[in-house]
Amino acid sequence: MGKRHISRAVLRWGCVACAALSQGLYAAGARLSEDDFLGEVPVVLSVSRLAQPAQDAPSAVTVIDRETIVASGFREIADLMRLVPGFYVGYAAGNDVIVSHGLSNAYFGRLQVLIDGRSVYTPAWGQVRWPMLPLSLEDVERIEVTRGPNAASYGANAFTGIINIITRHPAQDRGTVVSLTGGDPHLKDALVRHAGQWGGWQFSVSAGHREDTGFDTRNDSQDTDFVLIRGERVLDTTNSVQLQAGYRGGRLGVGWFGDTLDMPRDRHAATGFAQVRWQRTVSPEDELAVQFYYSFDRNREQFVTMDSMVPTTLRLVEDSERYDIEVQKTQTLSPRLRAVWGGSIRQDRIHAPAYLGTDDTRVVGLQRLFGHGEWRPVPEWTFNLGAMVEHNDLAGTDVAPRWAATWHVLPQHSVRLGVSQAQRTPTLLEYAADYKITLNKPGGGTFPPFQWYVGTHAASSERITTREIAYLGTWPDLHLALDVRLYEDRIRNIILADAIGGGSWSFKDGNWLTRRGVETQLSWHVQTTRLTLAHSFTQIRSAGGPVAYAERDLQRADPRHTFGALLAHRFPYGIDASVGVYYYDDMTPFGNTGDYIRAYTRRDLRVAKRFKLGVGQGELALVFQNMDGPYHDFSWDPSKPLQRNEFPRRTLFTLKVGY
Template sequence: MVWKMLVLPGSRCRQRISILSLLLSFALSALAAELQQTGGILSEQEFLTEMPVVLSVSRLAQPTSETPGAVTVIDRDMIRASGFREIPDLFRLVPGFYVGYFNGHEAVVGHGLPNRYFGRVQVLVDGRSVYMPLWGQVHWSDLPLAIEDIERIEVTRGPNAASYGSNSFLGVINIITRHSREDRGGLLSFSAGNKSTSDGTMRYGGQLSDWDYRLTASYRTDEGFNDKNDSKRIHLMTLRADRQLDKTDSLHMQFGYNGGTRGVGGDNELDPSRDRKIVSHFVQFKWQRVAGPEDETSIQFSHSFRSSNEIADTVPYSANIPNTPFSVPILSATLNDVTRSERYDLEFQRNQSLLAGFRFSWGGSIQANRDYAPFYLGTQEVSQNNLQRVFGNGEWRVSPKLILNAGAMFEHNDLTGSAWSPRASINYHIKPDHTIRVGISKALRTPTLLEENANYKLQLPVDLSLLGQPVSIVSIPRFINSGGLKPEEITTSEVGYLGQIPNYGLSIDLRFYRDEIKNVINQFQVSCPVTIPGLLQPVSFNCHSFRNDGLMTVDGIETQLRWSPEPKTQFILGNAYTRTVSYAFDTGVAEDLQRSNPNHILSLLMMHGFSNGLDVSLGYYQVSDMHALGDGQALPTNRRLDARIAKKFLLGGKKAEMGIVIQNLGDPYNEFRWDNSFDRRTFVTFRLEL
């Protein structure tokens, strides 16, 4: 059980730190109860530790002390204080979440089993899924979303398929943008620094007839990591419009576009340096009726589209002929990789109070996914995957102290058929500010199109003149799979404690959990024989395939602590320890799964605002040694310290701010791979509200 976490693998020092951290958490919990009785000296700060109300866990508005799962809220103050310019970096602030970069624009975000392609975390923007079925990942740099437009982010730390279906496997991220009426007037924001960093945002919000609107245009550029072709040039624009039709009904419309180039490749002869051209856009419409505090109906439709296009010439090289000292020349060829992904999604949701003390959220959705990827799927046909869902989540307030939550999702998709994903929890308020949560949930992860139907072969010319043969075009396999994969399955049991000492500005969130995962889909390397005309025996090339080969158990402890000793000062701690045990037919696969989860992830954000308008913040982030999946490499423990200093002032009677951000004040460390060295990055920022 999770109590085995008291002794983690590693040095004695690390074991002692783990034990002390756990004991400290329990001591703080006990102290909270005692101090709550005796009273405090800073009662005017009670607002700093009120349990935030979230919508993403059960689709019902609930304080975090009454949700059926652990949740972290990243608010605007945290976003600003962190100094992060990339949205994925914000999840370094979430206990147990790993963030790394395969290259300068391809982020890896995971809550366990970090993988370049298959994130196992559902990501929503205003309730619209941006999880792509081809690769099973989120293309973070391609999202039509400016960080300045984010109101808050709700992160469910654990399976939440009961609310959002398959692929809500190890967590759900719901990014919520600001209502357009909250951003009246203009905004100019710029930043510039080393690594050719240059960002800019222009925004204007106003009212036209009965519509509130916000128009945002933004660009981001940088050169990525040293000595790599991984630069990015991003241009995006978003429009949001909201209209209140009458006392109960409202309309919400959004549009977004993201375009530009990303530098990719350069690792080997078959992966030459090139530019990838990106076009990504979406439209979203939502009708909402709020007839009362517990009476709400909504219908939402969205259409998302992403295309990428890259052309490059491979570098000639020689392939060895087995059991001979000879080789055959592989000539250069032009590769044209075009992929297009499209999604239509229609969702209905109804929230209502059926009986006294009982609230219920129910609904359903239909989704159509269309993917065109001849380079990876080996067909010119468009792959279609349709999905239908029905869901229901109920909250029964048995008494002022006892709350029961239960929910389930039934869904059917064309790849793996039908499945249920249930969840149940009990929340008990020991005292008004101290809650125990016990829950269990199940979830599935559907195989991606690449995992299920990979048929990625390079058509390369082979020079056979030495054998008296003409040049032949040979199909060299890279990723091959014949289908038939089962979905991954997870069962999670957890015990949580949430406590707060309002008079001392302190809140505590502890989560003890066990994940039992089976049918883990693994990528493995095989030898693929290729017949070449004129040769008596085939030539073997290394290629990759996928199979269900993994069973693992993860025991974990997550701690989230927020302390506000005074109104303008906050300390936000995120700490996670895990112990992973894995089994597989292939012992190498079992070792890879076990090493992929860092045993320890730590974050600490400290921020303080002075009365003269000066804001100062420090962020410390640490990840223990690990070996991420999907092109990741073995890395030692990395540590990073960021700093931000900003000064607010008036410029021509308008609010302005000038600041400087320094990322990684210490020595360089490696992100995801050995050749991704993250050294010091410094940039200045300027912000003007018009």
């Protein structure tokens, strides 16, 4: 039997089995009430834009709550994705974190990352600059991660998943918190956060500093400062308004030792945003929200190269701005039918003369219409249907549909079947890159320009179709929850960088990949102990395309197995302890952005002591990262000793005081 027939047979078997067992339950008089299915299960907001129990959501979702964030001992928000099945986290540099859910690559990310509904991927490169996000882990309340295409709800970059970061409400922790962190590698972090009330406003203000020297052999240090302001006000019984603004800026080390055209230097970087959201809630079943945000990125680099034996000054400038307005309406149409619908308009403005080959500012517009409905005809069945229509100036109009049927076999036990499609429009650099370097000649004049990157100028969107069957079960008496997802991804028209000779690269589409896998997550929480497990198995069935080595590169771009586990316990006398274990199989990020990485296991330990400090409270925490010793991370070329990312043992300590 062929591979495609096996996949169809699995889905067909699932449908037949569901129908047969359902008939058996009804024949036995096992009519179940709606209340049987709505026990204490997580409610998620990010999958369909509707508040739903995780068992009713149309896609697999992982929720990382505040307790898990603290227990992990991580410094970077991105590292929390090690606890999500199928997600890869790597460091292209000490100040450049890579997060992927398939197709691991340093640029042109295929994940949509949101902070309180605001997209944070960069307009030019399509990546998320995690260390430059204007917030800290102390500001994060929870993270909802959708493991699968979600363009039906959030558009083109929700290609293989969504990470939605939800910040803490000002009313959650009134008062002031001061936190100081030090350790390896020459790490110095400081944070002050205050939340309170002024007039009719609930507000919080966070300000912080981050500093370290990165990997030992790399020029990848960071020295940045940030501020984040959030305010919320209830205007009357139905209307409320939320305001946010943030900024982070400073210096990042970039470039490679020994590379005369990409020499070590400082990047002066800044990013910021302002966001306003008005919400009108007539009733829990009738809500209208309007959101507008503006964001910007600024990057400046300059260095002198002697590649042509005479000095040539190279300047790299990248400025981008984004304007986005969105309207969303949520309604309950009947006791069994809920819907959410709306639309958004976005404009990106990018000025990058060196990368685009023009001093003009490029403007890229985007318009979207979306809708999603949840129908529950009987308590045992939930149906979800949604779609997004999106027009992008670079790739035209695309439609991304999704449907899912969830059968609640027994109370707290569900089986979900679903199909979703998504697209990823090319970034401006993939589409229009014209990166040339002009070097001075000895004696005067210049050499002909050296073409480094050239865009496709005709790329259409990447496309993915995902079919899945999943089981979700909870055992309230045991405080145990299990989620198992079997899926098949058919990805077409993948855009890859292709070497065209002489050290030059172009972007070409038309490459393809089919993969299957199993993702499993388990959580157990009883009294003072909690355990989180995440495992994934991925098998590449076929790959290829017009780009040279496309089959080889796509076959090995992702770890075959990933594993993450976090065990935390609260001991008497104010002592907390947690152990994390994280494993990735060997892999090679595709394109020219990474090297072969051997399989590794990382073990972390966190021990903390809580104590009283007058009228306030304090905590002293000690974190040991990677206790087993150094491992190679993302970029590690054995022939180039100065281009190796070796993650060593690290020790961090944090003192936190709150009043």
